[in-house]
Amino acid sequence: MAVRVTFVAAARGSSLLGERFEDDRPLDQAGWDEVQRVAHGLVPLAAAELRYCSPTPRSRATGDALGYAPLVQLALRDCDMGRWRGLTLGEAMAREPDAVDAWLADPRSLPHGGESLLTFIGRVGSWLDTRPGEDGGRIVAVAEPSVIRAALVYALKAPPATYWNLDVRPLSTTTVTGHAGRWNLRFDAGAAQSTLM
Template sequence: MPLRVTFVAAARSSSLLAERFEDDRPLDLAGWEALQHAAGDLLSLAAADLRYCSPTPRSRSTGDALGYQPLMQLALRDCDMGRWRGLTLGEAMAREPRLVDAWLADPRSTLHGGESLLTFIGRVGGWLDTRPGQEGGRIVAVAEPSVIRAALVYALKAPPAAYWNIDVGPLSTTTLAGWAGRWHLHLGGAPVQPSPV
C-alpha cells in the first residue's frame, strides 16, 4: 500500500478579503469557532504515524487544538513574498500594479524580491518526496492553503498556472497517496480511523 499524506488546511486567521501574503496572525474568533465545530471530523487524523505543521501561528494552533502535537516543518512555510509580505493582493496591486500582473503571469518571476512560484512548488514537492514512512504509513500535515495548492500542483505534475485555479478552504482535508515522484490525489472514501491501541 502507498504512503498516505493528508493535508489539513489551517483554520482561518482573517476573512478571505483580508488574507495577507505570509500572514503570521493567530486564529481569529471565527477560526476558533470553526475549529471547534470541525474537530470531531479531524481528530481521528491524530492517529497518523507522523504529524507535521507549517511554522505559521494558525497552522501550529490548528494542529495543537486537534491533538496532533505536530512537528514544525520549515519546508511547509508559505511562499516568500519579499517586500509584499504582510500585504493583501489588493494592497500589492495598488502599490505595484505592473509588477503584480507580471508576477501572476510568470511562475519564474521574483519581482517582489522573494521566491518564485516555481521555486515554492518545488520546495513543497521536495518535502513531500522525502517523507519517511513505511508502506501503508499515514502522515498528517497542517498547512496554509497556499502550501496545499503547491503540493497538489507538484503531485499532479500540473502546469504552474493551475496553482491559481485550486481553492483550499480552511479546515478542509486533501490526501495524496503514493511515494516520491508518483503521487495520486485521493478523493472521497471513508475517513481515516484511528489504529486500535
C-alpha cells in the first residue's frame, strides 16, 4: 500500500549562520516574508488527507500560515543534542572541539549526552514507515531541515554520513512515495522538488 508523504521544510527563524541545535525560536520577519512569497505553490498541499508538523515553533507556524492546521508529531522533533542544545556548531566546537569531531565522524557517537545521529535517523524513519493511509493517500509534514535530511537518509538506505551532504533549504519540498522498506529517489524535470517514489 503506497502513500505519498510530502515534507515541507519549515521557514527559517534566523540566518543560516545563526542556526542553533534544537532551535526553538519562532519565525523571524524574514521567515514570515518567505512564507508569503512561496505560499501560492505550497497551499495546495493542504488538500492532503493527513497533515503533520514537527513540534518546533517555526514548523507549527509555517504549517498554520500555509493553512495546513497540522497535528504535532513528537517523532518529528529535532535530534536531541543534550548539553549542546541552543548552541551553534561554532559554539559547540569552541567549547568541546574533540567531542564535536567525534560526533561528526561517528554516527553512533553522543558526546553531548543526547541522541546519536543513528538513533535520530531511525526514529524519523520509524515514523515514516508507520504512516497510515490508503493506497494513493497523501500526507504533508512540515519539519525542520534536519528531520527531512534524516528521512532521506533512511528512505534511501544511505550510509549515515550522507546526512552531512544533504542540503534542505527552508520552504523546499521533498516527497516520498511508497511504504515501509521501499523508497526510490526520482527528480522531476522542471520541478523545484526532489521526489522519492
